[in-house]
Amino acid sequence: MLNLGSWVVAHVDRVRPLPDVGARFADASSSAAMSTLFKALFPVAAYLALAPVLWLFFRRTWRELDVEAHEHQRRTLAAGGYDRRPAVLFTITALVLMLQQYYGGRAVYDEHIRPWLREVELAQALSPTGPLLPISLRRYDELYSYVWWSFTRVFGYVAIPMAAWKLFFPKDSLLDMGLRVRGLAKHAWIYLLCLTVVVPAVFIVASSPDFGTYYPFYKQSSRSWFDLIAWEAMYFAQFFALEIFFRGFWLAGLRHTLGSGAIFAMVVPYCMIHFGKPYLEAAGAVVAGIALGSLAMRTKSIYSGFLVHVTIALLMDLLALSHRGALPRSFWGT
Secondary structure, eight states, X not given: OOOHHHHHHHTHHXXXXXXXXXXXXXXXXXXXXXXXXXXXXXXXHHXXXXXXXXXXXXXXXXXXXXXXXXXXXXXXXXXXXXXXXXHHHHHHHHHHHHHHHHHSSHHHIIIIIXXXXXXXXXXXXXXXXXXXXXXXXXXXXXXXXXXXXHHXXXXXXXXHHHHHHHHHOXXXXXXXXXTOOTTTGGGHHHHHXXXXXXXXXXXXXXXXXXXXXXXXXXXXGGTOHHHHHHHHHHHHXXXXXXXXXXXXXXXXXXXXXXXXXXXXXXXXXXXXXXXXXXXXXXXXXXXXXXXXXXXXXXXXXXXXXXXXXXXXHHHHHHHHHHHTTOOOOSSSOO
């Protein structure tokens, strides 16, 4: 029987790859590895570079929050009380994110919503009085699925936590969750400052190859201005709900317990909801979460953060469409 090991040793010159091919393969592999390593570690360098800026801009806000939380905790413990807010808030958060993950996506739409829409569409076609609602699954099936997605985000981020919070803490005002408009104009300069920092970063990120294929989420946005406007309206609604949840509900609920730590605790689930999006965007959510959370704590309002968010989101969608040469050319399309 032939001994494979002996055969390989005897014919080693024949099985050794050609030097130039091996070198080229090694160079290509090394280049790809270095590129991946650079992309993976780039957020670390960015965090280290931005940390002093965030500290200089928000250190007074963070300290005031810590002092406020320390006094609250001292009074609560001195009175023999127990602060239930973290337990209630974290439980609500887990429930909301689970419901959205398992019931807020396309699968539920396909199984339950789409068959109902098909029945409505068929009933309208057979109705002598004409359609009551202009349902067209052939044309707007994907758009309808995003209506469901947007609805579940708004309901999950707003209705569930607000109702549950009032049930457990009826004396708390929901307007204190960053919903008061007083003082908004006074802090408009912060909104403009954030945009001057973030907008150039958006243009840099827009040059990455996965950016143009990922945005907008609704792939028929290029078909007509109606599709694009309808999509952006739903997109903005879920962003407003997201800001209410993370920068309003979360921070108002935990500021007296965790102080500035509430901001950094909020960043963890906020970053995680970006999993599945481009890596650099998920990494950027950490900085955005800290900055927008600190801004919300400083101004006691979510509106500046919301305006920053939707401005960036709209810009990203338009840049992606523009790079593909896919901006709409008519209002209704063909």
